[in-house]
Amino acid sequence: MDKNVILKSVLTEFEGLAKIPRPSGHEKQVSDYLAARLRRMGLKVIQDEYNNIIADKKAAAGFEHKPLILLQGHMDMVCIAEAGVDYDPLHDSIKIHNDGKFLSAAGTSLGADDGMGIAIILYVLAQDFVHGPLRVIFTVDEEQSMTGARGLDKKYLDNVKYLINCDSEDYDMVTVGSAGNVRIAMEKQVVWNKPQGNCALHIGIKHLLGGHSGTEIGRNRCNAIKILGFILENLMEKNIQFSLADMNGGTADNAIAAQASVKIVCDAADRPAIEQTLFQMKQGFQEIYGTTEKNAVFVFEQTELPDKVIDGKSTEALIALLCMVHSGVYAMSEKTAQLPKLSSNIGRMNIADDKITVHVLSRSATxxxxxxxxxxxxxxxxxxxxxxxxxPTSPAWNGDPDSKLVKLAGQVFTEQNGRPMKVEFIHGGLECNYFADKNNVIDIISIGPTNIDIHTPQERLQLDTVVPQVLLVQTLIGRLAAEGK
Incomplete structure (x- = not known):
C-alpha cells in the first residue's frame, strides 16, 4: 500500500466532513451526507430517529460466518473559535490548514474529534481486503449529551462480537475504560432593576488554555468562570458596592472555560478600589497558575451604562454558587498514576431570558x-x-485490559511500530460506556490517531499517525477474520 495515497484518500474524506457545519444537536445535514456516501459504497444503510447512521457491509466471500465487527465514531464536533474570529458554527465550514506535520484549522477547532475517526472508517470500508461482516455506527450529539449513543436501539449491538471505537486521541494508546458523567444545569430566575451607580466596568479574563474537561482537568488549568466568581466575591468582602448587569463565559460543558467576562455598575469613586482588587487577584492567579497559564489576559475597562441590572439577592446567590461549586479534580485514581477518578467542570454560564444558567459536568470512574x-x-x-x-447519567465503562481484542491490538501495534502499545483507562467519557451498558459481553476498545488540544482553537492532528491508524484498524479486522482459516 502506498502510504501517501492512503493519507491523501483519508484527508479527502475528512475535507468532505469539514465542509459541513456539524455542532452537537445539528447533525441532520452531515447524517444525510454520510448516509449517501455509504450507500454509494454499496452498504445497506439505516438512518434512525436520532439521525444515527447504522450501515452493514457484507463479508468477503468465504468469511460470511465470522463474528460481526462494529466500527464506530461520532459525527458532531465541538465548535470553538478564537476571540475576534468571525465564525458561525451553524453555517460556516472549517477552514483546514495542512503544514505537512499537523492538520489544524484557521482560528477554530478542527473537528478531527471525531471527524478523523469517521474519515478513517470510510477509507477502510472502501478497501477490498479480507474481512468478516462489518457494521458501522455513526452517532450524533456525542459532545453534548450523547443522545445518539444513549438512544440507539440495542438491537444493533445484539450480535456484535467486537467493537472498535475510533474516538481516542493517542495513537500509541488503546483505551479500555472511561468515566461516566452527569450534566447539571443550575438555573435561577432574576429580577431586573434600574442601575443606581454612575460607572459601568467590563471585567474579564481571556486567553486561558481551556481544553477538554476529561483529559486536561488534572493539569492545573484555570477555569475562567470560577476565577471570575472569586473576583466578584473579593469585591463583596471589601464592601465595594456594585450591581451585576451581565456575566457570561465558556463555550461547552465539556471544555474548561478559557474566557469569562462580567459587566458591573458601581460608583465612579470605587473604580480605583476595584482595579486594585483585580490587581491583587491577578497576583494570586500568578502564584497558582503562573507556570501553566502564561498567556492569560485580565480585562479592566470602562464601558457604557446598561439599562438594567440584576437584583442584589440574585447577584449574591450567583457569586456564592460559583465559589462553592468545585471545578477541578476531587480525587485521583488508586490504580492508575496521574489519572483523575472524580472531577467537575463549570463549562458555561450566561444570563439570558431573565434567567441565570450555570452548566456543570461531573465525571467519575465509578x-x-x-x-x-x-x-x-x-x-x-x-x-x-x-x-x-x-x-440523564452516562454510565462508567470499565473494560477488560486482558481481553482478546486488547491483546490483539497490542500485538499488531508492536509488529507495525516496534514498540508496545499503552493500555489505559481515561477520565474522559466515550460512547463505549453506553454500548457496554447495553451489551456487556462485547469486547470493546477505543483507538485513534494523535489529536492535540481538542475542543480548542489550537486543536491539531498529527499527520504521521493517520496512516498507521488506518493500517492498525484494517489489520485488526483482517486478523479477526482470518482466525480458524
Whole structure:
C-alpha cells in the first residue's frame, strides 16, 4: 500500500466532513451526507430517529460466518473559535490548514474529534481486503449529551462480537475504560432593576488554555468562570458596592472555560478600589497558575451604562454558587498514576431570558461516586437558591485490559511500530460506556490517531499517525477474520 495515497484518500474524506457545519444537536445535514456516501459504497444503510447512521457491509466471500465487527465514531464536533474570529458554527465550514506535520484549522477547532475517526472508517470500508461482516455506527450529539449513543436501539449491538471505537486521541494508546458523567444545569430566575451607580466596568479574563474537561482537568488549568466568581466575591468582602448587569463565559460543558467576562455598575469613586482588587487577584492567579497559564489576559475597562441590572439577592446567590461549586479534580485514581477518578467542570454560564444558567459536568470512574457527586452538586445549587436540572447519567465503562481484542491490538501495534502499545483507562467519557451498558459481553476498545488540544482553537492532528491508524484498524479486522482459516 502506498502510504501517501492512503493519507491523501483519508484527508479527502475528512475535507468532505469539514465542509459541513456539524455542532452537537445539528447533525441532520452531515447524517444525510454520510448516509449517501455509504450507500454509494454499496452498504445497506439505516438512518434512525436520532439521525444515527447504522450501515452493514457484507463479508468477503468465504468469511460470511465470522463474528460481526462494529466500527464506530461520532459525527458532531465541538465548535470553538478564537476571540475576534468571525465564525458561525451553524453555517460556516472549517477552514483546514495542512503544514505537512499537523492538520489544524484557521482560528477554530478542527473537528478531527471525531471527524478523523469517521474519515478513517470510510477509507477502510472502501478497501477490498479480507474481512468478516462489518457494521458501522455513526452517532450524533456525542459532545453534548450523547443522545445518539444513549438512544440507539440495542438491537444493533445484539450480535456484535467486537467493537472498535475510533474516538481516542493517542495513537500509541488503546483505551479500555472511561468515566461516566452527569450534566447539571443550575438555573435561577432574576429580577431586573434600574442601575443606581454612575460607572459601568467590563471585567474579564481571556486567553486561558481551556481544553477538554476529561483529559486536561488534572493539569492545573484555570477555569475562567470560577476565577471570575472569586473576583466578584473579593469585591463583596471589601464592601465595594456594585450591581451585576451581565456575566457570561465558556463555550461547552465539556471544555474548561478559557474566557469569562462580567459587566458591573458601581460608583465612579470605587473604580480605583476595584482595579486594585483585580490587581491583587491577578497576583494570586500568578502564584497558582503562573507556570501553566502564561498567556492569560485580565480585562479592566470602562464601558457604557446598561439599562438594567440584576437584583442584589440574585447577584449574591450567583457569586456564592460559583465559589462553592468545585471545578477541578476531587480525587485521583488508586490504580492508575496521574489519572483523575472524580472531577467537575463549570463549562458555561450566561444570563439570558431573565434567567441565570450555570452548566456543570461531573465525571467519575465509578457509578457509585457519580451518584454521590450528583447529590453534592444538587445541594450546592439549592443552598444558593438555584434549581438543579440533571441530564440523564452516562454510565462508567470499565473494560477488560486482558481481553482478546486488547491483546490483539497490542500485538499488531508492536509488529507495525516496534514498540508496545499503552493500555489505559481515561477520565474522559466515550460512547463505549453506553454500548457496554447495553451489551456487556462485547469486547470493546477505543483507538485513534494523535489529536492535540481538542475542543480548542489550537486543536491539531498529527499527520504521521493517520496512516498507521488506518493500517492498525484494517489489520485488526483482517486478523479477526482470518482466525480458524
Amino acid at each position: 457509578n457509585a461516586s457519580l451518584a454521590f457527586i450528583k447529590t453534592a452538586q444538587r445541594l450546592s445549587a439549592e443552598c444558593s437558591g438555584f434549581k438543579a436540572v440533571l441530564s
